[in-house]
Amino acid sequence: MAAYFNLILQGTVYFAARRSAEDDDMLQMYSSKLLGPARDIESTFDTLxxxxxxxxxxxxxxxxxxxxxxxxHVRSVWSFDLDSDILRLDKKDRNLWVPLNLIRQRYITISDFEPYEPPPTIAKHALQSMAVYPTPCWRIKRKEIDLQRIERHKAFISKILADFAFQWRHVLNGRYNNSTFRKFAYAIISIVTLDFTVEEVTLSRQGLGGFLVWIDRLPEWDFASRYIVRVGETSIVICQHAPHAVALIGEDFRKRILSTPDSEDRSFTYLILSVRELILYRMNNQRPKYTEPMRLFDGTHPPPDEAIELLLQATQTSTSALGAPLRKLPVELQDAILDNVSAGPIESARVGCLLDAGSSFSWKCGKRNIEREEGHRHRTPWTPVESHICFGGYRSGIAYK
Incomplete structure (x- = not known):
């Protein structure tokens, strides 16, 4: 059995894991380290x-x-919150806490702990709360949508989004802070807009063991510096709480009206992305319109087709002029050219979507199904190319071969 440890100081979390003993034995060990003259926060941190x-x-x-x-395999999670001067003990069936000051005064046992109620997983102001607003929900109708192009992109990214949700389900189905939320939002935007890189592994290697993503891992890539990201004609609002998302939209709308001549009668489109849900929001000087909230990542189910289509419709941009010469060729020739873009099929498919060229991706390589890679397995010269999806140089935890 294992124990997880979180050491929290000035908002920074330090994580470690080790073999676990019984709770009272662990508490005796903590007391033996901290018992004695009063310590300041820094010396307590150094000792722990x-x-x-x-x-x-x-x-x-x-x-x-x-x-x-x-x-x-995890018995307990011990969190030493030095900012609040408390020790929390989280287990499958209970959540307890005790003041760290008590541990400094005497040896303690589990009976010294008091129960606490962890915050709920779903935020109070989740996007569903927008349904109580008086404005009726808007059924999206956009004449400029290229449905054929949407289907091409959907064939490629639907599986990537579903596999991303699966790989990170241990975080998505629980509570996470604003930093983790923004990393997930950035990943979703990067996948939908094809703004990611593909790292290909072609050489032989010994099996390294372990999973690509395990339950003790958090996302490591960076996130967007702003809470509103422009993608084509749509502004993506990265926000977990409906009232604040609406406030951000109102503020942005007023700035755009003031900075753009003759725009008083224009409508601006926003996509509220809370990771768990999506809402498409249309704003003008008369009244706002918005779609019903759609589930995206809840940590349990793959994202539904309707949510993926909404993402694609909202973020669709004009077809790249770079692919125009290629699109004049027969599809068979387009496929042959795209096959030579990279060693593996994933990057070729990404480029095909960007150029709007070639056949829709079938998630097959010849007669072989392309499958999600689970771990760092042994590779031989005959092993298919391993394609890792990366955000800003960091692996996302999704790989295919």
Whole structure:
């Protein structure tokens, strides 16, 4: 059995894992390290960091694994919150806390802890709360949508989005802070707009062991610096809470009206992205219109087709002029050219979508199905190319071969 440790100081989280003993034995160990003269926060941190565990990792968020069925090897999660001067003990069936000051005064047992109620997973102002607003929901009708192009992109990215949700389900089905939320939002935008890179592994290697994403991992890539990102004619609002999303839209709308001549009668389109849900929002000087909230990533189910189509429709941009000469060729020749773009099929498919060229991606390579890679397996010269999807140089946890 294992124990997870979080050491929290000034908002920064340090994470470690080690073999676990019984709870009272662990508490005796903590008391033996902290018992004695009053310590300041820094000396408490130094003691815990050097004596409780090894191989600490610096993180932006606290992760508890008990929402995932793979948690069975984890006995406890101990969180030393030095900012609040408390120790939290989270287990599958209970959540407890005790003041750290008590541990400094005497040896403690599990009976010294008090129960606490962790915050709910779904935020109070989730996007469903927009349904209580008096404006009726808008059924999207956009004449300029290229349905054939939407279907081409959907054939490629639907599986990537579903596999992303699966790989990160241990985080998506629980609570996560604003930093983690923005990383997930950035990943969704990057996948839908094909703004990612593909790292290809072609050489032989010994099996490294382990999974690409395990329940103790958090996303490492960066996130967008702004809360509103322009994609074509749509502004994506990265926000978890409906009232604030609407406030951001109103502020942005007023700025655009003032900065754009003769725009008083224009409508601007916004996509509210909360990771868990989506809403398409149309704003003008008369009244706002918005679609019903659609489920996206809930940590349990793959994203529904309707949500993926809404993402694609909202973010569709004009067809690249670079692909115009290629599109004049027969489809068979287009496919042959795209096959030579990269060693593996994933990057070729991404470029095909960007250029709007070639056949729709079938997730096959010859007669072989392209499958999601689970771990760092042994490779031989005959192993298919391993394609890792990356955001800003960081692997996303999704790979195919």
């Amino acid at each position: 960091y050097s004596r409780v565990a090894r191989n600490w990792q610096q993180r932006d968020d606290v992760l508890t694994p008990f929402n995932d069925r793979r948690w069975s």
